[in-house]
Amino acid sequence: MVNADGSLGERNTLAVGSIEHKMGIKASATCVMNFDSAKGWMVGAENTGLSSMFIMMNYERVTMGLQGLGGSELAYQNAALYANDRGQGRSDTQLQSPEKPADAIIHHADVRRMLLNAKANTEASRCFAMYVAKNLDEEKFSTDPEAAQAAAARVALLTPVAKAFLTDKALEATIDCQQVFGGHGYIREWGMEQIVRDTRIAQIYEGTNGIQALDLLGRKVAKNNGKYVTHFLGEIRDFVNNMQADHGIKQATLDAADTIEALTNTVLSNISERKNEVNGCAVDYMHAFGYLAYSYMFALMIEAANGKEGEFYTNKAKLADYFVGRILPRIDAHAQMVQAGSDPMMNFDLSYFDVPAS
Numbered sequence: 001m002v003n004a005d006g007s008l009g010e011r012n013t014l015a016v017g018s019i020e021h022k023m024g025i026k027a028s029a030t031c032v033m034n035f036d037s038a039k040g041w042m043v044g045a046e047n048t049g050l051s052s053m054f055i056m057m058n059y060e061r062v063t064m065g066l067q068g069l070g071g072s073e074l075a076y077q078n079a080a081l082y083a084n085d086r087g088q089g090r091s092d093t094q095l096q097s098p099e100k101p102a103d104a105i106i107h108h109a110d111v112r113r114m115l116l117n118a119k120a121n122t123e124a125s126r127c128f129a130m131y132v133a134k135n136l137d138e139e140k141f142s143t144d145p146e147a148a149q150a151a152a153a154r155v156a157l158l159t160p161v162a163k164a165f166l167t168d169k170a171l172e173a174t175i176d177c178q179q180v181f182g183g184h185g186y187i188r189e190w191g192m193e194q195i196v197r198d199t200r201i202a203q204i205y206e207g208t209n210g211i212q213a214l215d216l217l218g219r220k221v222a223k224n225n226g227k228y229v230t231h232f233l234g235e236i237r238d239f240v241n242n243m244q245a246d247h248g249i250k251q252a253t254l255d256a257a258d259t260i261e262a263l264t265n266t267v268l269s270n271i272s273e274r275k276n277e278v279n280g281c282a283v284d285y286m287h288a289f290g291y292l293a294y295s296y297m298f299a300l301m302i303e304a305a306n307g308k309e310g311e312f313y314t315n316k317a318k319l320a321d322y323f324v325g326r327i328l329p330r331i332d333a334h335a336q337m338v339q340a341g342s343d344p345m346m347n348f349d350l351s352y353f354d355v356p357a358s
Contacts, residue, residue, distance in 0.1 A: 001039065014038040024197030058155060060206050061163035062132055068170030069125045071199035072177075076118040078192060079177035082184075083111050105180070113326070114180050118173035120323045123316075124294035125166045127301060132162045150231070157220045157228040158293070164212035165290030167202035174199045213282035216289065222271055222278055226264045233257050236296050243299065245306035247317060252324045253299045256292040256331055263288060263335050270341060280342025288334035291327070298323055 003009040017032035044052055087102035096103040105111045135158070138151035178185035178192040185192040203209045220228055240253050263285060271277045298320045305313040 012038050023200060024194070025201055057206065058136065058159050061159050061212070062129060062136065064202050064206050065125065065129050065132075065162040065166035067205075068167035068199060068202040069122060069129060071195050071202070072118055072125070072170040072173035073122045075174040075177035075192065075195045075199075076115065076122060078190075078195075079118070079180040080106075080115055083115060083180055111180055114176040116319070116322050117176050117327065120294075120319055120327055121169045121173045123301070123319060124297045124323070125169060127297040128158075128293055129162060129166065131297065131300075132158050153228050153231060157216070157232060160212035160216040160220065161286060161290055161293055163206060164203070164209035164216075164286055165293070167199075168209055168287070169290070171196070171199050171203060209286075210283055213286035214279065217267065217282040217285045218278045221264060221285075222268060226268055229260065229264050233261055236292075236299075239296070239303075240299055243303050243306075245302045247302045247320060248324050249295065249299045249302050249320045252328055253292070253295040256295045256328065259331055259335050260289055260292045263338055266339055274342055276342040276346050280345055281338045284334040284337040288331050288338065291331040291334070294323070295328055 001009045001012050013036060015034050017034045020030045020032070022030070083106040084104055086105050087097070087100055088105050089102055089108070090096075091103045091107040092109070093107075096107050106115075132155065135151040135154045139148050139155055142148040142151065174192075174196045178196055181190055181192055184190045188194070207215070236253060236257050240250050240257075243250055267277060267281055267285065274280075301316055302320050305316045
């Protein structure tokens, strides 16, 4: 510690207890710290620590979504390069490289499925992260109190989605991209298994994704009777109904908004009678909500690309087509699971989960 005159005094008693041996992010040497009999100093005013922490935590949770985005983008780039180079079999339609013993695997539809799953994830995730970050800035810096309040409501509603849905989809994307490599994806020298391991922590950091889902449904939806959701759905519908672009994302987004509205009403009507409803339905509700949010992001991108020429904008529309046809239908599966309620998981006696002694 430092003496009053600036000289070094006796050593404070904090010490490293052990280094953690982790599944991933091994270059980050997190550890157990022991503070027995150590001297500490208060930062900020007394009894304001929790509120101060949550100001930081909102930014950290968006940052975790960005960490997931970074992993999925890296995985996609590696997998796309590999798929264009790796020869295996022949295309189902016609020979693509007759001078070679095999066509590149990029010509196989299933390989494209995995790559496009990852690509659609990164496109929508990036747009959504920027959307939430914009609202964080508007909440903090806007000189219009009404606009700042509206932004704060969106931040409250969407921050757990930015953390949990983005990182869930990121891990899914990294696994899809690892799968593109086949057996090589499981071998350390190709680097894909490290991306999977490193991305896995993003679902745990800053509150596990199950806790984020509980925050979304329990605190941000149920406790204010769906007010935040109603406002967000109003924003989505206003935007989509005024879009100039002619694309299937418009109707798909409106349908997704209707699904979330009905789902929210179902949960709100059930929670008074089913005490486990929020806890039992939160994760599936969050995923359904996340697919709506991604659909809105694609609508924003399609409208921004409307009337512009070039392959970049054409491919935006094609990726939105893929999202509407191959990814967004998952919202219906999650909706059905929420509608099934919490009873199917709570009907078991506790003894069912006993594990016999070995």
